[in-house]
Amino acid sequence: MSxxxxxxxxxxxxxxxxxxxxADEEWSVSSVSxxxxxxxxxxxxxxxxxxxxxxxxxxxxxxGLNVDHVFAYEQRHVFQLSRAAGxxxxxxxxxxxxxVVHEFTADTESLVVTFLVDDVPTLREIVAxxxxxxxxxxxRRLLEDTPTEADRPVVLDRAKLTSRQREVLARAHEMGxxxxxxxxxxxxxxxxxxxxxxxxxxxxxxxxxxxxxxxxDSC
Numbered sequence: 001m002s003x004x005x006x007x008x009x010x011x012x013x014x015x016x017x018x019x020x021x022x023a024d025e026e027w028s029v030s031s032v033s034x035x036x037x038x039x040x041x042x043x044x045x046x047x048x049x050x051x052x053x054x055x056x057x058x059x060x061x062x063x064g065l066n067v068d069h070v071f072a073y074e075q076r077h078v079f080q081l082s083r084a085a086g087x088x089x090x091x092x093x094x095x096x097x098x099x100v101v102h103e104f105t106a107d108t109e110s111l112v113v114t115f116l117v118d119d120v121p122t123l124r125e126i127v128a129x130x131x132x133x134x135x136x137x138x139x140r141r142l143l144e145d146t147p148t149e150a151d152r153p154v155v156l157d158r159a160k161l162t163s164r165q166r167e168v169l170a171r172a173h174e175m176g177x178x179x180x181x182x183x184x185x186x187x188x189x190x191x192x193x194x195x196x197x198x199x200x201x202x203x204x205x206x207x208x209x210x211x212x213x214x215x216x217d218s219c
Contacts, residue, residue, distance in 0.1 A: 005117050006143040008103075009127065010180075012110040013135025016089040018081060019048045020106040022060055022067070026053035028181050029106035030076065036085060043082045051076045052181075090133055097126050107181035112140065120216055139212055140178070160214070165207035168193065168200060 014020050023029050027050040035045040047070065050057045059067045059079055071078040086092065091101050094115050099122075103114035117123045123142075130137045161169070171193055176183025190200035 004145045005120065005123060006114065006141075006145075007117055007123055007126075007139065008112060008114045008141035009130065010110050010112045010138045010140050011090055011130055011134040011136070012138075014090070014111060015133055016087050017106075017111060018065060018083055018087075018089070019046060019104075020111045022048065022050065022057075022079070023107045024057070025108065027057040027077075028052050029104070029111070032091070032101075032104040034091065042085070044085045045080065045082055047078055047080045049076050049078050088133060090130060093129050093133060094126060097122060097129070099126070105180055109182070110134075112180050138208070142216070160210045161207050165203050165210075168203040169207050172200075172204060 019029055019032055030049045030051045032046060032048045034047075036042075050059075052075075056069075056072075057077055059069070065081050065083055067079050067081045069077060070080045090111060090113055091104070094101055094113065097117075099115045099117055101113050101115050103112075105112045117126065127137055127139065168189075172178060172184075172189050175189050175192065177186070177189050186200055186204075187197050190197040193200060195203075
């Protein structure tokens with residue numbers, strides 16, 4: 001089973017997800033489970049867990065779907081909904097490529113999914129497909145299976161980054177921009193750097209692209 005890749009992908013501006021809209025400023029989605037039968041006419045049953053708030057969360061009735069509160073434990077609330085299959089959501093697109101979603105989290109801005117993929121070409125196809133489901137897709141983490149060299153590190157060439165790009169990355173990391181849910185928005189980090197939000201996102205995208213080139217070349 002060597003050579004597989006664990007990918008963590010973030011998708012913004014979702015179009016088909018029925019779970020992510022239930023996240024709000026207090027409550028984030030910490031997990032999702034799905035039950036699907038082989039019959040195409042049967043509905044998909046999804047259960048999602050909200051955590052983070054103080055009182056009971058308010059859950060939307062999206063697109064005419066009934067959402068039921070089914071369980072509560074340790075400041076977490078589990079909800080269940082039933083929907084039609086084949087709606088082109090993030091999880092369905094990943095599963096269509098032969099992969100299984102291992103982790104799912106979401107906040108008001110995006111969702112993050114973690115899954116195993118056989119190789120980089122398949123990962124690129126999945127990312128390209130996800131771009132038709134959301135406004136933007138970001139690779140957050142890639143981890144290669146290395147059974148003969150446990151935890152083999154990937155060397156990243158920092159010299160490829162300009163001093164400004166390193167500064168932007170460092171400040172974004174320091175302020176919790178890469179946490180999920182985020183501790184700071186793009187505007188917060190831009191203000192701390194005394195630059196515009198568009199300039200921040202341009203520097204960040206350029207830096208991430210250079211680092212991802214190193215990561216993908218090493219896979």
